[in-house]
Amino acid sequence: MLEGSTLATLATILLMAVTTYLTRIIGYVALRDRTLSPRMRAVMENVPGCVLISVIAPAFVSRNPADLAALAITLFAATRLSLLPTVVIGVAATGILRHLFG
Template sequence: MTWQAILTITGMALATYLTRVLGFLLLRKRHLSAGTKHVLEIAPGCVMVSAIAPGFFSNGPARTLAMLIAIACAQRFPMLVTLVISMASLALLQYLLP
């Protein structure tokens, strides 16, 4: 591993930690509305999807279909079940489709 990679990972970890700590410190004495709480709860998932989704939709039909299966599963099942089904479907689709 290069020093640039270590520096990048350390910087990303620090940024993640600081946003959580600063968010807590800035909002700990404030009363948040139900809507604001909901947005803060779903934001990490939205960020993850925005980072991952382009790779699924730009690398062939197997990944696109697996992403669609994951979206459908996420509507009905808990996260762990969705994760298992999504990974299994991706593996199977990559094996079956060119």
């Protein structure tokens, strides 16, 4: 059976994934028959990244070594990879490092 904190963590990860996915889908559905300006197109392409930043921003002020190491790994991945692999690597790194460091 899952502990309360583990269940909350899994729920948070799931809700982050759904939120990121929904920002793309809702934008597509709402704007599919419209011609967007280049500026609006850039805004729509960056919405999922903004959601991700709002989730990981608190790690910048963390004193937990696992969170800081995972943040460094995620930032490195973000400079090399697209959004989805970066999210997967960030989540995996955080989970593994928190498990190892306690």
